[in-house]
Amino acid sequence: MKRGTLALLLLAMFAMELAACRNNPAPEPRDPPDTPASPQANAVPAPLAVAPTASASAAPPLDAGPPAQPLRPDQPMTADSLPTKDSSGYTMAATLHSAEQPPPPRGPEYPAQAVDTARKKTEPRLTLDLGASRLRMSIASHGFVLPMGTELRARVDRYGHVVLTPDGTSYRIASPGALHALIGERRFDVAPVSPADVNSVGEGTRRLGYRTRKVDVVNRAAHATFEIARVADAGDSGILICRALLDMMNAPSSTPLCGLDEVPMFAELRWTTRGALVFTATTIVRRLDLSATALLMPPPTATFVTGPLPGQGSEILLTGAELHALRAGEHLPEDRPALTLFNSSDVLQFAWLDGIPVAWVAPGSRLEIPSLAKGRGAVEWRTFLGDVVDPPRPVTLPGLSEPGGTDASVP
Known part of the structure; x- marks a missing residue:
């Protein structure tokens, strides 16, 4: 084959390949396929029955409405x-x-x-x-x-x-x-x-x-x-x-x-x-x-309304009959206090007598507890929140008790 004829043949083949590339461009790169969703992704929790289950994850977000x-x-x-x-x-x-x-x-x-x-x-x-x-x-x-x-x-x-x-x-x-x-x-x-x-x-x-x-x-x-x-x-x-x-x-x-x-x-x-x-x-x-x-x-x-809550600054938590029944023994007359509580601290405190809360007393207040039997006991002063607690202190009834102070009997 002559050299001129061969050159024309190669040129024709190149032109055909170029036309094919223009008519059929290479496919654009595609994003990798999404990972299949977990079967649990759309699961709906079963209603709670006899043995309810707890959420295993952190707390879900609060209501997305207007802020409180x-x-x-x-x-x-x-x-x-x-x-x-x-x-x-x-x-x-x-x-x-x-x-x-x-x-x-x-x-x-x-x-x-x-x-x-x-x-x-x-x-x-x-x-x-x-x-x-x-x-x-x-x-x-x-x-x-x-x-x-x-x-x-x-x-x-x-x-x-x-x-x-x-x-x-x-x-x-x-x-x-x-x-x-x-x-x-x-x-x-x-x-x-x-x-x-x-x-x-x-x-x-x-x-x-x-x-x-x-x-x-x-x-x-x-x-x-x-x-x-x-x-x-x-x-x-x-x-x-x-x-x-x-x-x-x-x-x-x-x-x-x-x-x-x-x-x-x-x-x-x-x-x-x-x-x-x-x-x-x-x-x-x-x-x-x-x-x-x-x-x-x-x-x-x-x-x-505004202002403090109504009521007194101190309160006895038990009735006279309930206080009377707490301790066996000789009881004082109803008009004579068996235990005087004086809260000399600057916070409201409860007074526990022998492991039972009998009253709460406001700061600087005094409260008289009747109907208790004579004898020895122990008073523990503490706040309701438990952030202030005094150790139990012995008291002889009739007597007086105050937080952090020396308890004494009353003749």
Whole structure:
């Protein structure tokens, strides 16, 4: 073949290949295929039955709606709309007391039934009604500085609490940061709030048939441990219990601790000074007949007021008959005090006689306890929160006792 003919042939072949490249461009690079979703990604948790399960992960984020607004103690709240969705929920019973309480008295001079009656009456018990977006927490015993029947109400779109008097006629506002002083000393002082670190520490104790997850919360005032359960259809009510407990430890109410359908079953708030306050759920019952009106915040028939709570600065927790039954022996006449309590400290304190709380006394106040039998005993002074505790001191009845002082008999 001649050289010219060969060159023309090669040139034609090159032209054909070039045309093919233009008509069929190379495919563009593609993204790698998505990794197949896990079978659990779209799984829906099964409804809780006899043995409910707890959330194994950290608390889900709180409601993504508008942020909650803090309440002001000098302004009444606007009327609440009827929360019809709160007509079903739960009722929980719980205790709230300081840790390491004195043991009950032992010996033939202490009738067991009378001692048991006195301790049950003064055990700090709460009744909590949990709606979908509201909480009513009622004082259910004589073991608090707040009168039995006092209610603390909360709702998810507000930070703070409404404090309703037992007769239901008036309410006050406890601003965020006020529960520590309110529960401990009947005051509405707002304590400085310090940020809190929240850390999940794994599975907690099984409580009331629910598995729990354990969470540590640490701030300047306390190191707390929470055990939180997933409770079907509890809504935001558990968030409101968590807010109350955070408020007691002077942590921000917005701290992300509990999530939707989560309820704290146990919490121990260990103060950085000393002592601890313990919250323990004792029962929880599903309710389909909650009164939505009873969860309104503020209550429609109560009047907004300001100032301190009504009542005296001190209170005897047991009746004369209950005090009389506590100790066997010779009793003093009813008009003569068997034990005089003088709180010389600057904080409200409880006086425990032989392992039983008999009274709380305001700072600088004096209170006379009648109906006790003569003899020797021991008085222990402590705050409700457990952050101030005096060692037991012997006292001879009739006698006088004061915190941190020398107890003496009265002739």
